[in-house]
Amino acid sequence: MTDVRALRGAAAVAGIGWTPFRKASGVSPLALAVRAVRAALDDAGLDPAEVDGLGTHHLGDTAQVHEVAKALGLDGVGWFSEEYGGGNRFPALLGDAALAVASGVARHVVLYRALNGRSGVRMGGATRPMPGPDLQWQQPYGVLTPAHNYGFAARAHMQAYGTTSAQLGAVAVAQRCAAVLNERAMMRTPLTLDDYLEAPEIVDPFRLYDYCLETDAGCAVLVTTTERARDLRRRPVTIEGWAAQLGRDDLTKPDLTTSTAATIAPRLYALAGRGPDDVDVAELYDAFTFTVLVQVEDYGFCAKGEGGPFVESGATALGGRIPVNTHGGFLSEGYVHGINHVCEAVSQLRGDAGARQVPGAETALVSAQPGYLTGGTSAVLLGVG
Amino acid sequence: MIPHADADSRAFWDRLERHELCAQRCDDCGLLRFPAAPLCPWCRGEQADWEALSGRGVLRSWTVTHRVAHPGFADRVPYVSVLVELADQPGLLLYGLLDPRTEPAGQLPVRVEFVDEGDRTTVRWRKDVR
Ligand SMILES: [Zn+2]
Numbered sequence: 415m416t417d418v419r420a421l422r423g424a425a426a427v428a429g430i431g432w433t434p435f436r437k438a439s440g441v442s443p444l445a446l447a448v449r450a451v452r453a454a455l456d457d458a459g460l461d462p463a464e465v466d467g468l469g470t471h472h473l474g475d476t477a478q479v480h481e482v483a484k485a486l487g488l489d490g491v492g493w494f495s496e497e498y499g500g501g502n503r504f505p506a507l508l509g510d511a512a513l514a515v516a517s518g519v520a521r522h523v524v525l526y527r528a529l530n531g532r533s534g535v536r537m538g539g540a541t542r543p544m545p546g547p548d549l550q551w552q553q554p555y556g557v558l559t560p561a562h563n564y565g566f567a568a569r570a571h572m573q574a575y576g577t578t579s580a581q582l583g584a585v586a587v588a589q590r591c592a593a594v595l596n597e598r599a600m601m602r603t604p605l606t607l608d609d610y611l612e613a614p615e616i617v618d619p620f621r622l623y624d625y626c627l628e629t630d631a632g633c634a635v636l637v638t639t640t641e642r643a644r645d646l647r648r649r650p651v652t653i654e655g656w657a658a659q660l661g662r663d664d665l666t667k668p669d670l671t672t673s674t675a676a677t678i679a680p681r682l683y684a685l686a687g688r689g690p691d692d693v694d695v696a697e698l699y700d701a702f703t704f705t706v707l708v709q710v711e712d713y714g715f716c717a718k719g720e721g722g723p724f725v726e727s728g729a730t731a732l733g734g735r736i737p738v739n740t741h742g743g744f745l746s747e748g749y750v751h752g753i754n755h756v757c758e759a760v761s762q763l764r765g766d767a768g769a770r771q772v773p774g775a776e777t778a779l780v781s782a783q784p785g786y787l788t789g790g791t792s793a794v795l796l797g798v799g
Numbered sequence: 800m801i802p803h804a805d806a807d808s809r810a811f812w813d814r815l816e817r818h819e820l821c822a823q824r825c826d827d828c829g830l831l832r833f834p835a836a837p838l839c840p841w842c843r844g845e846q847a848d849w850e851a852l853s854g855r856g857v858l859r860s861w862t863v864t865h866r867v868a869h870p871g872f873a874d875r876v877p878y879v880s881v882l883v884e885l886a887d888q889p890g891l892l893l894y895g896l897l898d899p900r901t902e903p904a905g906q907l908p909v910r911v912e913f914v915d916e917g918d919r920t921t922v923r924w925r926k927d928v929r
Contacts, residue, residue, distance in 0.1 A: 540869035550803040550812075551834050554921045555894045556864055556872045556880045565862040566882050573860070573905040618863035665834055665892045670860060670882075 422687060425512035426650035426799050428643035429458030429636035430757040435600050435748035438533040439630035444477035446632030447528035448485045454524060454634040459647035462486050467493035467514055467523030467637075471503040471751075475535040476528050493520035499790075501699055501783030502658075504752035506792035509656035511637040521638060527753040528632030537628050537749065548787075551665065560701060561617040561625065563664055563787050568619050568704035570670040574719065577707065579619065581722035583610035585703035586623040586745055588731040593742025595732075595769040600627050601746040624703045626744035633753040635760070640799050650799030651760045654777070655686030661789035671719075673705075674785025675712035678793060683714075686795040690714035693795075694775040695762050696736055697755035699783045700743040706730070709784050710738065713793075737772050755780045759796050808835035810849050816920045818913040820854050822891065823847035831888045854911035855886040855927055861903040879903055881924055898925035 431453025433439070433446050447470075455462055468479045468491050477485075479494045493514045497503055504527065511523040531537045540558040557563070571577045587607055593599035605623060613622035643650035661667070661674035683689050690713060698709045707721040715736050716724040724730070730738035741747045741758040748754065759778035761767045778796045785791040804812050814821045822833040827844030831852075838845055859882045867873060879897035884890070897903055898912065901924070908927040913920055 540867050540872070548834075550805070550808060552894055553803070554919070555896050556867070556869075556875070556878050557862075557894050558867055558869050558872065562862050562864070562880060566860040569862065570860040615863070615865045617867070618865065664882075665894075666840075666890070668890060 418685060419687070421512065421516055422654055422685065423640055423652040423797065423799070424516040425637055425653045426640040426643040427635050427653065427756070427760050427796070428638050428646045428648060428650055429454040429460065430760050431455070431457055431634045432598060432754070432757060433632045435598060435629050435631045437630065439530055442477070443475065443528045443530055443534070443632070444481055444485060446530070446630070447477040447482050447526050450526050450528060450632035450634040451482065451486065451524050454636045457648060458636045460522060460636060462488065463490070464522050465524050466490045467511065467520035469495035469507050469511060469523060469525045470527055471497040471499045471507055472527070472529070473498070473500055473535070482526070493523060501701060501752050502785065502788070502790040502792060503782060504756065504792070505656055505780055505782050505794040506658035508635070508637065508653065508756065508794050509658065509792070512653045512656070515637055515639050521642065523637045524634055525637065525753070526632060526634040527751050529751065530630040531749060532628040532630050534630070538625065548663070548665070559617065560787070561620050564702045564704055565617045565620055566664065567670040567708070567786055568702070571704070571708065572619060574671050575722065577722040579611065579621070580607060581726045582619070582624055582703040582707065583607050584726045585700070585706045585730070586610050588725065588728070589700070589739045589743045589745045592732050592740050592770050593746035596741045596747060599742040599747040600629065601742065620702060623745070626701050626749040627746070629748035629750060631748055631750050633750045633757050635753065635756055643799065649764055651763045652797045652799040654688065654795045654797040655682055656792065656794040657682040657685065658792035659785070659790065661785045661791065663789040664786060667789070671708070673708050673712050674789055674791040675709050675781060675793065678791060679713050682793050682795060688777055688795060692777050693736060693779045694777050695740055695759065695772045696738045696779040696781070697740070697743070697759050698738050698781045699752060699755065700739055700745050701749070701783060703745065705784055706738060709781055710736070712784065713779060713781065732770060732772070740767065740770050740772060752782055763796055763798050807837050811835050814849060815913065815922070818920070819851045820911050820922060821849045821851055822887070824850045831891055833891045833893060852885060852887045856883040856909055857886070858882070858903060858905060858907040858909055859884045859892065861897065883909060883924055895922045895924045898923055901926040
């Protein structure tokens with residue numbers, strides 16, 4: 415393969431699966447993983463015995479690939495990937511799976527993420543394990559949770575561009591409107607801007623509804639070649655391009671108001687041969703409201719510094735110029751560490767999203783955590799096969 | 800003792816106990832680096848000396864914690880955590896707590912104080928009235 419653009423559309427997502435999203439699943443992460451994997455295979459109409467690739471990423475809180483293979487009785491897994499890593503990983507893992515099937519190293523790769531993020535190892539907890547030696551510089555000063563790290567970035571954006579609490583609130587309100595239409599979503603009660611502003615401050619500049627939902631759930635996707643996917647049950651959703659980047663961490667970033675998404679966006683669009691104007695729907699990593707606001711800038715949907723007015727205008731709501739997090743996102747559907755954004759994008763591109771369907775959606779952007787804390791991020795552009 | 804201190808950062812914390820805020824200065828290119836690291840990120844030189852800093856900087860950002868489920872901090876709310884850019888070299892950043900008498904503001908000049916609690920010394924920042 416001499417030109418990386420030959421990968422454009424070579425691989426596809428052929429199946430997606432979810433477990434229910436709960437506060438207390440009552441089952442192990444392994445049970446969540448195998449249920450999600452089986453749901454994705456059922457969706458595609460593929461016999462589990464055909465699976466020869468398995469991948470996940472985790473923070474020491476899930477079922478490992480060898481456990482999932484054993485539980486499903488898979489003897490033919492010849493490609494596997496198990497990364498230690500958080501929210502910046504899933505689109506990159508999807509790209510790795512695309513490479514594996516496009517090159518012929520594997521035929522049918524299932525990727526999953528399963529965790530008891532609420533009843534087990536709490537994702538937002540102040541005593542959660544964190545990678546690397548950074549904790550010593552943060553913990554003595556009460557910088558203890560993801561909200562602290564993202565809060566510094568949000569404050570810097572407010573200082574630099576006049577971004578307001580009401581603009582962060584507009585993100586939460588728009589996504590809740592979408593979640594009301596999503597039967598899987600954990601939060602389906604309508605939310606007003608007043609509700610948002612009256613909610614308690616937790617780590618200022620964040621209030622309660624700036625936070626995503628710690629969730630017990632599993633999700634899975636099946637990746638194969640686009641050609642092979644055409645023989646399966648569902649319309650293929652093609653992987654048009656992806657990009658990943660190791661960037662500067664929060665203590666070495668020159669400017670907290672720009673995320674690593676700005677670094678990968680040109681490469682992502684070039685590989686896919688599409689630009690921000692071609693994107694019909696975007697599922698943007700929303701650990702907090704702020705990450706949506708910074709990513710609509712950094713992926714080129716509006717100019718730097720204009721993310722606040724942009725979300726406030728309704729541009730990212732259903733029916734807006736670029737609908738974002740059409741399932742309610744991590745803020746209102748649930749937080750499965752990135753993968754549920756891919757499942758929603760696939761639903762949208764299949765035209766299966768019911769009352770929240772974006773009419774005629776043909777290109778979807780799915781992003782990872784945009785590069786706060788450790789600096790890394792990834793994103794993928796999906797299309798219609 | 801600071802949890803998670805490692806062999807690379809031990810000297811930083813030891814000097815902080817003596818009320819010296821220090822960073823490594825690269826022997827090869829002469830630039831400062833922080834956090835503590837075994838290698839200069841600018842020239843990749845391995846030799847460095849620990850050097851006392853001015854203790855002055857400006858606020859780059861801050862958070863105000865109203866609720867947190869952590870045994871060491873739950874009863875200290877509300878508290879202000881800050882990200883300070885040191886005056887000694889552009890781009891040298893570190894976290895700290897803000898003195899409760901200082902109102903946080905962007906680019907506010909601040910200077911360091913040392914706080915001894917039990918067997919640990921940490922930094923606190925307050926408005927620089929110089
Ligand atoms: Zn050097």
